[in-house]
Amino acid sequence: MSLFKITFLAFLSVVSSEFLWKHHNNEELQLVLEEIHEKCPNVTRVYALTEPSVRNVPLYVIEFSDSPGFHQPYKPEVKYVGNIHGNEVLGRELLLGLADYLCNQYLNHDRRIRTLIHNTRIHLLPAMNPDGWQLSTDTGAQDYLIGRNNNHSVDLNRNFPDLDAITFEFERQGISHNNHLLKDLTRLAAPLEPETRAVMRWMMAVPFVLSAALHGGDLVANYPYDESRSGAPVSEYSASPDDDTFRELAMTYAEAHADMADPKRTGCPVSNTDSSTSYNFGKQGGVTNGAAWYSLKGGMQDFSYLATNAFEVTLELGCKKYPPAEELEREWHRNREALLEFISKAHVGVKGIVSDDSGFIQNAIISVVNITGPVPRPIRHDVTTAAYGDYYRLLTPGHYEVTASHPGYFPVSRVVTVPHHQTVAKILNFKLEPTTSWFDDYTTFGLYPYGLRDGQPRIYKRSIYEQVTNMFLDKKETPKQ
Numbered sequence: 001m002s003l004f005k006i007t008f009l010a011f012l013s014v015v016s017s018e019f020l021w022k023h024h025n026n027e028e029l030q031l032v033l034e035e036i037h038e039k040c041p042n043v044t045r046v047y048a049l050t051e052p053s054v055r056n057v058p059l060y061v062i063e064f065s066d067s068p069g070f071h072q073p074y075k076p077e078v079k080y081v082g083n084i085h086g087n088e089v090l091g092r093e094l095l096l097g098l099a100d101y102l103c104n105q106y107l108n109h110d111r112r113i114r115t116l117i118h119n120t121r122i123h124l125l126p127a128m129n130p131d132g133w134q135l136s137t138d139t140g141a142q143d144y145l146i147g148r149n150n151n152h153s154v155d156l157n158r159n160f161p162d163l164d165a166i167t168f169e170f171e172r173q174g175i176s177h178n179n180h181l182l183k184d185l186t187r188l189a190a191p192l193e194p195e196t197r198a199v200m201r202w203m204m205a206v207p208f209v210l211s212a213a214l215h216g217g218d219l220v221a222n223y224p225y226d227e228s229r230s231g232a233p234v235s236e237y238s239a240s241p242d243d244d245t246f247r248e249l250a251m252t253y254a255e256a257h258a259d260m261a262d263p264k265r266t267g268c269p270v271s272n273t274d275s276s277t278s279y280n281f282g283k284q285g286g287v288t289n290g291a292a293w294y295s296l297k298g299g300m301q302d303f304s305y306l307a308t309n310a311f312e313v314t315l316e317l318g319c320k321k322y323p324p325a326e327e328l329e330r331e332w333h334r335n336r337e338a339l340l341e342f343i344s345k346a347h348v349g350v351k352g353i354v355s356d357d358s359g360f361i362q363n364a365i366i367s368v369v370n371i372t373g374p375v376p377r378p379i380r381h382d383v384t385t386a387a388y389g390d391y392y393r394l395l396t397p398g399h400y401e402v403t404a405s406h407p408g409y410f411p412v413s414r415v416v417t418v419p420h421h422q423t424v425a426k427i428l429n430f431k432l433e434p435t436t437s438w439f440d441d442y443t444t445f446g447l448y449p450y451g452l453r454d455g456q457p458r459i460y461k462r463s464i465y466e467q468v469t470n471m472f473l474d475k476k477e478t479p480k481q
């Protein structure tokens with residue numbers, strides 16, 4: 001090969017790996033992710049969700065981890081979902097830019113990014129609604145409504161099963177069951193769209209701890225619940241059991257953003273045609289409870305919290321839903337620190353492994369009482385252990401009593417102090433004693449004889465919740481009414 005050829009090829013590879021701030025179409029989106037993977041093959045993986053969009057566009061995800069493709073105990077999983085509303089496009093480009101940045105900084109030996117990738121498994125889904133993006137882009141990229149929905153004219157952020165109604169009903173009846181509520185759903189209000197189904201299966205398959213959905217049209221970090229308890233359409237604060245933690249998660253983004261939390265900035269214009277401005281969320285720190293703003297049913301955020309272990313917030317990234325390409329790089333600089341800081345919040349609170357003499361216990365329940373003040377306050381939202389018996393319980397600084405329980409075992413409680421400024425969650429492991437001899441547990445013994453005899457961990461390939469969801473998704477796709 002001539003020197004010219006080598007130089008030319010080297011030049012080409014440099015050019016092709018240069019990330020450009022522009023609006024990437026659906027084919028370019030895939031190419032960008034694949035190029036990043038080629039640049040950082042050891043710490044990335046590109047995969048598509050189980051189902052494509054209505055118009056058959058695959059929903060691509062790029063994953064960053066030092067063990068791509070595998071969940072590891074003690075390593076929390078985080079996701080960002082962009083472009084749920086097809087005409088809200090900033091999140092889509094920011095996630096592509098974030099992927100490029102993580103890869104480059106990893107290669108540049110940036111210690112912060114290396115630590116983040118070694119300790120966290122990060123999944124980025126730049127576009128949940130590629131069909132809406134296409135329509136919005138083809139019709140001038142200006143309209144505040146066209147392209148919002150998917151190709152069946154369904155708003156994907158209203159299409160998730162309404163689990164708020166179930167948890168509110170359980171609250172009224174004094175029923176303590178407060179998590180993984182999908183199996184308590186008896187019917188769907190509307191058929192699930194393919195994009196919704198794909199994301200639901202993803203949520204159930206990966207033990208996510210922390211998540212954010214990226215939207216546009218205002219500048220605020222919105223946290224659960226999105227749905228009001230009374231049915232009021234606006235202005236009713238709808239606190240979840242984890243209100244303190246959610247406020248802190250939302251504030252983390254707002255305060256690390258260039259001006260989301262700035263009380264002096266102006267609010268967004270009410271609409272394209274109306275130059276008057278709406279409320280400036282900067283006056284309340286750049287955050288809002290969802291229902292205190294306006295109530296919505298079937299959103300992804302509340303579904304995440306009530307169907308899985310993931311704590312999810314909704315980020316409104318700016319007044320313009322479809323900002324011009326020349327503003328994208330500036331927006332990246334305004335959001336970069338916030339995007340990174342938010343991911344690092346997967347490392348607050350406590351984490352650990354629940355096991356018995358023979359191995360890990362999957363689906364053990366972790367319940368928490370806040371004992372910081374004079375009166376103990378139970379946080380009525382339990383999390384469960386993943387395939388390696390591992391759990392992640394995001395908490396604000398304070399004192400807590402944490403209890404691990406599982407049918408067939410004596411529950412164990414431990415007291416823990418969650419410090420300020422955590423870079424890694426406090427580790428709190430639990431060893432449970434069975435209430436009966438393990439010889440009685442014949443079915444388990446029969447299924448995993450070598451595992452028990454050799455003291456090897458009991459590893460289940462798929463979680464019970466995933467199995468339940470798949471059953472649910474397969475059987476109940478059409479509403480009964």
Ligand SMILES: [Zn+2]
Pocket residue numbers: 085088215216
């Ligand atoms: Zn939106």
